[in-house]
Amino acid sequence: MPKDSFLGTGMKFPPQVNKATGRFVVSSEEESVKESIYLILMTQRSERFIRPDFGSSLMSYTFMDINVTNVNLMIRSLREQISLQEPRVRNVKITTDSQVRDGCLMVDIDYEIIDKNTRDNLVFPFYLEATAEEEEAYEPEQYEELE
Numbered sequence: 001m002p003k004d005s006f007l008g009t010g011m012k013f014p015p016q017v018n019k020a021t022g023r024f025v026v027s028s029e030e031e032s033v034k035e036s037i038y039l040i041l042m043t044q045r046s047e048r049f050i051r052p053d054f055g056s057s058l059m060s061y062t063f064m065d066i067n068v069t070n071v072n073l074m075i076r077s078l079r080e081q082i083s084l085q086e087p088r089v090r091n092v093k094i095t096t097d098s099q100v101r102d103g104c105l106m107v108d109i110d111y112e113i114i115d116k117n118t119r120d121n122l123v124f125p126f127y128l129e130a131t132a133e134e135e136e137a138y139e140p141e142q143y144e145e146l147e
Helices: 002-005 029-042 068-085 132-137
Strands: 009-011 024-030 091-097 103-112 117-126
Touching: 009 029, 009 117, 024 029, 029 068, 029 117, 068 091, 068 103
Parallel strands: none
Antiparallel strands: 009 024, 091 103, 103 117
16 A cells, blocks of 8 residues: 555546546545645535535635734634644645735645645635636636546
8 A cells, every 4th residue: 555545536626527438537645635625615614414514614704804803813713624624734824915906815725744744735716705707717727627
């Protein structure tokens, strides 16, 4: 069994089908960890019937007043939720861009993958007052269709 097997392999998020094989696309190792953190951020707590504690309270900050206190409360909450729900990471550090541009607060999540001592990060655009079209414009490249 490879040393890195603890990171796991699972279905890619969002689910995709490889057109050539007809099978679900999988992700593994660091990519799987990054997708898991993204899933935690995008799932509202109590959204899942079977696991009501899964997810984050990120969306409850959507129309918040942007001040140091509220941003720090959001950062603390996200750090705790990621640390509790993603056992493959440690030393989670979250920072935000001090400037809010076009209603978007950039959240930088830096973490260390356990047993690999590899640092990785995820930059997450958090829309404070975004429309659905604006959110779609900033989706990561990984969501493009496979050919």
